[in-house]
Amino acid sequence: MLADNISVKDARKLVLVSQGLHKTNAFGSGAQGILKTLQQLSYIQIDTISVVERAHHHSWWNRVNNYSADLLAKLIEEKHVFEYWSHAAAYLPMADYRYSLHRKQAIAGGETHWHGKDDKLTQQILQRIRTEGPLQAKDFEREGGAKATGWWDWKPAKKALEQLFMEGELMAVKRQGFQKVYDLTENVIPAGIDTTTPTEEEFYRYLIQRCLQANGLATASEIAYLRKGIKSKIQTQCLTMLENGELRLLTCQDLQYYALPQAQELLNKKIKRSQVKILSPFDNLLIQRKRMQRLFGFDYQIECYVPEAKRQYGYFSLPLLWGGEFAGRMDAKIERKTGLLLIQHLHIETPKVAAFIEDLLPTLREFLLFNQGRNILLKRLSAPYASSDQSVKAGRQVIENLII
Known part of the structure; x- marks a missing residue:
């Protein structure tokens, strides 16, 4: 065809x-x-x-x-x-x-084991949740904090909880402090599903x-x-x-x-060309890196898993989408106690530095608020395709004015 x-x-x-x-x-x-x-x-x-x-x-x-x-x-x-x-x-x-059931059944059937099984521990965990209701991994910690080799040791319990979660016996009803709260699947699935x-x-x-x-x-x-x-x-x-x-x-x-x-x-819809999106490294758009390089010419690697000496852009560089193209990346960190959004490295990959920064500013303000920050500090700005060093200096000045 x-x-x-x-x-x-x-x-x-x-x-x-x-x-x-x-x-x-x-x-x-x-x-x-x-x-x-x-x-x-x-x-x-x-x-x-x-x-x-x-x-x-x-x-x-x-x-x-x-x-x-x-x-x-x-x-x-x-x-x-x-x-x-x-x-x-x-x-x-x-x-x-229902489309999650294929994976769950494969894991439960032994085709793929997540953490391995401990039948005795599994039954004890399920019984506690049936009796007490939703529980977190920390609810299975051994009192006194002593190390133990028994089933009540935290690590085996956590592995068992995750195994039951992957098999579909348990579901996460919420997260507290980013830790899952587990309940029996039968208590979570709503009627009519x-x-x-x-x-x-x-x-x-x-x-x-x-x-x-x-x-x-x-x-x-x-x-x-x-x-x-x-x-x-x-x-x-x-x-x-x-x-x-x-x-x-x-x-x-x-x-x-x-x-x-x-x-x-x-294809009849329009792309807002003046819009800058500060993306997460784990955004749905970016998951398949080879696809992004092939379609967008954007060679991206998250460098938090790269030794510090080998990092090119920074620990957690965020891709910057400008209209229909990627125009750079920004290594950022929020210091939650002070409310400071630290831009450790803003790397601009377009020669149109001034225009890009002008469009970046409103998004940067919104990103600051999203992260519950109050101030921004720019440590480093690089723009290898800029027509002159003067344009880079001007761009830095615009951002510093935003900071003030």
Whole structure:
């Protein structure tokens, strides 16, 4: 079947519109905006790093006006959102619960063990939760803080809780201090939610449709990302859907992508060119690094896992999306006691330094408020493609004026 050619510019546009990053408030505001974003993207990744606001809050903040952690907590409490595993720890729409069952059943069946099983410990944990209600890992700590080799030792209990969580016996009803609070799944799933296990075909169709809905276009490898042994089955299902008119084929840079039929409609939407988005390293847009390099020419690596001496941009550099292109990255840290947002390195990758900084400023102010900060301190600014050192100095002065 012949594929329609698509330019790199249009491919980027299709991706950004699908991701809701083409304008402000693409999915609405408040609680409804949070839910609509999650339904569109299918998941939002959770991460433990907190040098600035955590990844899940950061990803929603970029897409939803009036976003707050309290609104998300309420949606979890009201059982519209649940926590499980996508390609990593994530929040997912409760309406999609049944599509988490394949992984849960594989782990419970022994195909993939998360932490291994201790049957005695498992039964004791389940009995305590049945009797006492939702519990955290710390509720299983040994009194007095002494080390122990028995089942009540914290580490074995935590592993058992996570094993039960991954198998689907337990769910997280909320987080306290970023620690999960576990309850029996039967107490968490709301009435009316489909809990039947999807057929293999249903599951693959779900993965394909959700990936293309969220990303605009994708290869079979990208759809199967980090799911072992399913690439060929995804490819077969894509071909079937293509023949049925449920998908279309697009060619960009000599590579073929699948897309949904409504892709052309999305290309009619406009990207706000003066808008800068400060993205989380774990934003849905950025998860597949090779894809970002191929489509956007943006070579990105999070350097918190790189030895300090080998870091080029900084410990936690945040990608800066300017209209339809990446224009730099910003290594930032919020000092919560003082309210100081420390920009340790602002690296600008466009020669249009002055114009970029002008568009960055309003977003930077909002980012400061989002992180509950009061002041900004810029330590280093680099712009290797700037036409002159004078433009870099002028850019620094503009930011320092913002600081004052």
